[in-house]
Amino acid sequence: MLRMMTKKIAMAAVMAGLLTTVCAQAQTKLGPAAPVTYDNKYEVYGGLNFMNFMAGQDLTRRMDFGGGEFEGTYWVTPKWGASAEVRGEAGTSPVLPNAGIYGIHRPLVYMNMVLFGAQYRWMQNQHAALDLHAYAGPSYGVFDAGTQGAGPTPGVSATSNANIIGLYANHTAAIFALGGSVDMNRSKNWAVRLSPDLILDEFGSGTREFFAISGGVVYRIPVKKK
Numbered sequence: 001m002l003r004m005m006t007k008k009i010a011m012a013a014v015m016a017g018l019l020t021t022v023c024a025q026a027q028t029k030l031g032p033a034a035p036v037t038y039d040n041k042y043e044v045y046g047g048l049n050f051m052n053f054m055a056g057q058d059l060t061r062r063m064d065f066g067g068g069e070f071e072g073t074y075w076v077t078p079k080w081g082a083s084a085e086v087r088g089e090a091g092t093s094p095v096l097p098n099a100g101i102y103g104i105h106r107p108l109v110y111m112n113m114v115l116f117g118a119q120y121r122w123m124q125n126q127h128a129a130l131d132l133h134a135y136a137g138p139s140y141g142v143f144d145a146g147t148q149g150a151g152p153t154p155g156v157s158a159t160s161n162a163n164i165i166g167l168y169a170n171h172t173a174a175i176f177a178l179g180g181s182v183d184m185n186r187s188k189n190w191a192v193r194l195s196p197d198l199i200l201d202e203f204g205s206g207t208r209e210f211f212a213i214s215g216g217v218v219y220r221i222p223v224k225k226k
Contacts, residue, residue: 036126036185038078040220045071045085045193047216055093055109055143056166057204063109065089069214073119081119085135088112092146096166104165107146113139113175122180129183129191139175141203143167168203176200183218191218 051065071085090110099105117135124130144162163169179197186192192215199210 036124036188038121038124038129038220039223040189041075041223042221043073043075043081043218044221045069045073045216045218047193047195047214049087049089049212049214051089051197051199051212052210053089053091053109053111053199053201054208054210055141056095056168058096059094059166061094062210063091063093065091065109065111069216075121079121081121083117083119083133083135085115086113087115093143093167099165102165104147107144107162107165107167109141109143109167110145111139111141113137115175115177117177127185129185130180131183132180133177135177136174138172139201139203140170140172141168142170144170171203173201173203175202177212179212189220189222191220192216193218 067089073081075081092106115135115137181195183191197212
C-alpha cells in the first residue's frame with residue numbers, strides 16, 4: 001500500500017513538472033520572466049483538497065473526501081519554512097452490509113485537521129519552485145453525522161448506531177501529511193500550487209496510508225522596503 005501511494009505522489013509530481021515546463025515556455029514566448037526573488041518571509045496558501053480515507057476499522061472500501069485547505073508559512077531561512085495549516089473535509093462513506101436494514105446508505109462523514117510542520121524549498125527558478133514538506137497534528141473525525149434519527153435502536157445515540165454499521169466513533173486522532181508541492185509562478189508574489197500528499201492516520205488500531213492532493217493559489221507577502 002505504501003509503495004502504491006508513493007507511486008501516486010511521484011506521478012503527480014511528474015505531471016506537475018510537465019505543466020511547469022509548458023507554463024515556462026509559454027511565459028518565455030509571451031514576454032520576459034517575472035523577477036521572482038523568493039525573498040519574502042511570509043506566504044499564505046488556499047485551495048481545494050481531495051483525499052481518500054477509510055471511515056471504519058472493518059470496512060473494506062474507501063471513501064472520497066473533498067474540502068478546503070488554508071496554510072500559512074514563515075520562512076526562517078531561504079530554504080526552510082515553518083508552516084501551520086487547517087484542512088476541512090467531508091464526504092459520504094460506504095458501510096457494512098447490515099446498514100441497509102436500518103435505512104442508512106452512505107452516511108455523511110467529515111473531518112477537521114490542524115497540522116504543523118516544516119517546508120524545505122528544494123529547487124526554484126523564475127518560473128517555479130519545488131518544495132518538500134512534513135506535517136503532523138490532531139484530526140477530529142465526525143462519523144455519526146449521517147446516522148441521526150436512523151439505526152437499529154432509535155433511543156440509542158447516533159454514535160452507537162454508527163458503530164453498529166462499521167464506522168468509527170467520533171474522536172480525535174493523530175494524522176500526518178508527507179509530500180511536496182510545485183508552485184508555478186504567475187508573478188513575483190502570486191503562484192499556482194499543486195500539492196500531493198501521503199496521509200498516515202491513527203484513527204484505528206494501526207496506521208493506515210491514504211492519498212491526498214490539493215490545488216490552489218499562493219500569495220507571497222511582499223517584503224516592506226525600509
